[in-house]
Each structure stands twice: as C-alpha cells, then as structure tokens.
Amino acid sequence: MATMSGGNAAGRHASWLELFFDLVVVAAVMQLAHRLHGEPTPADVGLFVLLYLAVWLAWSSFTLYANVAGDRTSQRSMLAAMAGIAVLAAAVPEATEQRVVVFVVAYVVVRVLGARTMRRTGTNLTAWPTVQGLLGVVPWLASIWVEPPGRYVLWTVGVAIDLLLPLGARAEARVPRFAQRMIEAQARREGRPVEDFAARVPKPARVDLAHLAERLGLFMIIVLGEAVLQVVTTAAELPWTGRLVAVAGLGFVVLVGMWWHLFRYGLIASEGRSLPVSVAMPLHFVTTVSITAVAVGLGGIVAHPEHVPAADGWLLCGGVAGWFLAGVLGGLPDPANRRWLLAAGLPGIAVPIALAAVGRSLPGPAFTGVLVVLMAWQWAYSTRQEQRRSRLVPVG
Template identity: 40%
Template sequence: MREPESEQSQQSTAEDRHASWLELFFDLIVVAGTAQLAHLLHGRPSLPDVGLFILLFLAFWMIWMCFTVYGNVIGDRARTWTMLLGMLGMAVLAASVAGVHEGEHQQAFAITYVLLRLVARRAWRRSGKMLEEWPIGQFTAGVTPWLVSIWVDGPARYWLWAAGLAIDLWTTLSASARKRQADAEARRNERTGHSPTLTLAQVDPVHLGERLGLFTLIVLGESVVQLVDVASEAGWDHALEFSGLAAFLLLVSLWQLSLVHGYGGVPNLRESALPPRLVLFLHWVTNGTLTALAAGLGAAMEHRHGQLPTGGRWVLCASLSVYFVLAVVAALVPRRTAQTPGEWGRLLGRLLPPLVLSLAIGLFGGGLPTPVVVWSLVAAAGWSLLGHLARPERTGLPNDA
C-alpha cells in the first residue's frame, strides 16, 4: 500500500488533478445511455419494467465505473484506445436498450458487457495495480453468468444477468476483498514462479468526486431534456408554464442537495466520510433514482392537464423517496461525534418530512392534479434544502467542522 502523502502533497493533488479531455469525452456516452434507460419507464411502467430498468442501469453504470476508476488511478498514463474501446462498447449497450425485449438485442447487450469487462480487466493487469475499493475491475467472477446467458432464451437470461451483478456487488462491498485479491495473486505467483508484481492502489478522492459529480450532472440534464422535448411539441398554456416551473425548481433543489451540499452526487455526503466502495454504491443508487425521476417528470409534463397514471406517479414519487432515504443515510451513517437529542431532532426534522411527504403522495395522491403533485415534491425538496441554506457552512451532520 502506498505511504500516506503529506498534507502539502495532498493539497497539490487536489488542486492539480482534474478530469482530462479524454475522460470528459468518455463521459459523453452517459448522455446517450441515460436517455435510453429512462425510456424504459415511459408510458405506464409495470413492476417488471422497473426491475429491468434497475438491472440495465446497474450494468451500464458498472461498466462506466470500471473505466472511470481506471482513469482515476492510472491518470495520464491511461491508454487512450482502452478508454475509446470502452466508450464504443457502451454506445452499443445504449443502442441495445430500446429493443432489449428482443433476443437479438439481448444477445448484443450480453456479449458487449462481457467483452467490456474483459477489456477493463486486461487494462488493470497491464497497469500493474490492484484497487481494493473496486475489485471487480480485476476479477470477473460476475461475468460468468453473463457469458452463459448468451446461449439462454427467455426470462432466465435476465435472472443470469441479475446473478452476475449480485456477485459483483457482493465482491465490491465485502470486507474480505483485500484478502481475495492477495490470495489470487499468490496463486498466480505459484503457477508462474514469479515474484509479486501488482501494487495496491488507492483512488484520488477529489478527482473521483469530480467524475461522479459529472455523471450526476448528466443525469440531471436528462430531466431537462425530457422537459424541453415535451414543451417543444406542446401548446404553451398556463398548465405547461406552471408544471415546467415546478419541475425546474425541483431539479435546482436536487442539484443543490447532490452537488453543492453533497459529494460525488450523493446528497448530504461529505468527502472521506465513507469508504470509496460505499460511496460508489450510493452513487449508483442515487443516479438510478435520478434517471427514473427524469422519466417521471417527462410523464408529468405530458399529463399536465389531468392526473398522472398510477405507474407514472409511483415512478416519480418512489424515485424521489429513495433519494431522500439516501440523504438521510448519508447524513446519519458517518457520525463521528456524539449528538444531543436536540441536535438529532433538528436534523431529523429537516430530513424526514420530505421523505414522508413524497411517500404520502405516491400512496394517496391518485386524485391530485399533476401540477399539484409536482409542486408538492418541490416543497419536499425545498424543505430538505432549507437547513443548508440557513447554515451554508454546515453540511451532513450537526456540529460538523
């Protein structure tokens, strides 16, 4: 493991290490991917539709993360063609989403996923580094079910994909990831007779936070695209203006909570408050909910003169509810100092009402006009934001420095 850097060195790294032009170009694929994934929830989505969205979003995000942490650790030595191959493959994944219910598109998605994981693995091995916080970059046990699924038809293919992703999540979140990496390296050395050549690497938290935040900005941008698409084809009346303003204010609030008062796109999270692997997990859930929210806002704009269909209302309210759950978790989990009951009460008073309100609208808001639903969610997000605006120097927890 690397020796701890001096405070001056860390400060220099934080000031100098930013996303490169190659990384920014690579991130453009997120624009296409989130747009295609959000379309899975258009219309009247059912539970199987939501399940398929979660599955495909996780797969897409997993590939993006394999190449993102590679660039984070390797820096300027990252191979351009490796990143461009990843980008091309992710474009194929995005193009496969629209017809993913068809066998040909399913096979294309599975084959491309397997190939991209192998490309990422080869890149990591060539680098001579191991990343404890993202072991699936080096180890591909979770790829095996995907490989088998290429020759399987029907719903079993989706279950194999889910099994592969579950293996990868367990590998990432398991506390024994370091031991498994050491054991695998030891077995490789026994077979070859060579001395260990891999070194344990660490992520650059400042650079990683920037890349994760850029992903979140792109996802929020998909919501803006949804709103503009509807407005460009609709008659401009008071209902459009009223609903569009509400949706815009909701996105502004989420931008503030995720990026101004959060870290890596996760609301209420502070840098270094959690291990990187947990930050990455929260980032996946956060951006999955924001992508679903984009689809929900698009549906709200389309039904602005009446009531949201049940499926559309639940996509909108459930995604925002999960977002508020994450905001609560990110604020409560990394506590470092004892809090008085009054401080806990003030914190929960800022975090829980938005969650309760968004859940209540999802459960009991079937008879509400669409603009009322959206403005209620604006009020929920605004309530969560008020505490930060009142005391902008304090984020995450009471008594934080």
C-alpha cells in the same frame, strides 16, 4: 470521502477524453429512460434497473481505471470501451428481445476489456475489486442460452456479485495464501529468495479521491441535464396551457433543489464526512438512477398536467425518495447526521411515497408542488444548520 460533493480544488481534473467517455455513457442512459415511457409495469422498472446497472458497471470500470492510471491512461482502451458502450446504447431498446445477444456480448466485452486494461497498471484496486473481477459477467454470458424469466435471474445474480464483492474488500491488498505458496514453491525450485518474485505481485492501487469525486459529480450533472431535456422536449411538443407551464416550472425547481443540495453538501448536510469507495460507488448508482426516474416521471406529468398518470407519479416520487435514500444511507455511519436524518432525510423518503400512493387525484401542478415544498424544507433546514455551525465557530 466526500465523493458526492462537487469540485476538485486541487490536483488532477477530468480530461477531455474522460468527459467524452461520460457523454457516450449518458447516451445509453437516455435510451434506458425511453424504456420507461408510457405505462411501465413493475417488471419493466426492474429490467430498467438491471440494464442501468450493467451500463453503470461498465462505466465505473473505466472511470476507476482512468483514476488509477492517471497520465498513463490508454487512449486506445478508452476509445474501444466507448465503442462498446455505444453498441450497448444502441441495443438498449431491444435489449430484452431481438438484441439481447448484442447487449450481453457488448457488456461482457467491455467488462473484460476493463479488467485487462486495469491489470496492465500492475496494481490491485482493492477499494473496488469489481473492476478486475469477472465472476459477475459469467451469469450474463450464460443467460444467452436461457429464456426469460431465468435470464433475468442470471442478470440479477451477476450484478449482485459485482456489487457485493467490494463490501468484503480489504483496505490494503494482500497476496492470497494460495498465490503466496505458489511463489514460495517457484522460489525453492529456482533456488532464489522469495523477495526476487515480489515484483510479480500487483501493488495496491491508489485512488485519487478528489478526481473520483469530480468524475462522479460530472456524471450526475450530465444526468440532471438530461432530466431538464426531458421536460423541455415534452413542453416543446405540446400547446402551452397554464397547467403545463406550471408543472414544467415546478419540475425545474425540483431538479434545481436536487442539484443545489448535491453540490453544496453532497448527499447529506454535514461536514467532514468520509465515505469509502465501496460505499460511495453504490450510492452514486442509486443517485443517478433516481434522477433518471425523476426525469421520466416529470416528462410524463408535463405531458398530462390535468391528471397525474399513475406510472409517472410513481416514477417521479420513487426517484425523489431514492435520491433521499442515498443521502440517508450515506449519513447513517456518522452520529452527527442524526438530526438531518430525522428532520430531512426520512421525510424525504416518506412524503414522496405517500404522495404517489394517495395523491393521484391531484392535478399536475399541485402534485409537483408538494415535492417543491419538500425540497424547500430540506433547503431551509440545511441552510439553517449551516448558519448555526458558522455561529459556533470561534473567531480568531
């Protein structure tokens, strides 16, 4: 499934309600980004990822619900979820301190609402059962009565359950053995054939892949826009020195490179690939959280163009490396991607990590310029491969 490429040439498109929903979620992403400003520690980054996962899981529940429900999407449920996510967003700055109960309760309420709303469709989304499964929210609810660091361990367990659950999903829905026995027992008691109870069994949900690709792409576009906003906002508040202008301009080129590759090729420079929903959704999270890290890192370096703050350097480079990592993971199943993985994917991970580790003595423009060169290389390689494939296509 080419969920990481842009466009929905045919079929249903995202509704205005879905776009409004995404904007509310991005408000939470912006609040999450603010948690990384300053000098975040590795523990701060870990909490950022956990909180981001909670917001993303809430978003994915209703994104997939609207995808399956289509024209039958409940406006009331979507608006209620938006209100819950707005509370999540407002609680994010103090989500690990004074407002931890507010954040946890809002998250649990949105997830429960998503599961109940999905069940009303009468279908079972086996491609991403986390939408209807609530086992992962139990550790979150229990964490209210547990002090850190135990609380954060419970949060980690909760998101791990939700992310691992789809990996064991079957392509087709099957009635669990215990449920089948209950149906057969009730049929015997009432003296009726088992087939009369078939309507009570949820049918497999059909995912509109083109619509899902558009929703995932729109979310990434909005997060990229938030990254541009970080750079613009920082530059607007400071005197415009030559180095500041250079870092801001080069940072914009990095973001353009990420956008260009995402929406021309998806995460990987190959054609005809197909990723299952259970793989595409986690890759979407890795991509969006990486873009958010890039946004924060760029903002910090624009603010200090003479020398690169260590934390901002790691955020920027870690975000770029995570962005390439998503492409590598998405391309691993297809042997045809082997050249791209070796020539662009793996260098895209290694170069930023090396830059963050040894390049802190570089001024901001030189530091950011290395990433521009990396983006230019992946652009040149992908373009060359595209031209090569076009020459191999027979004419007539």
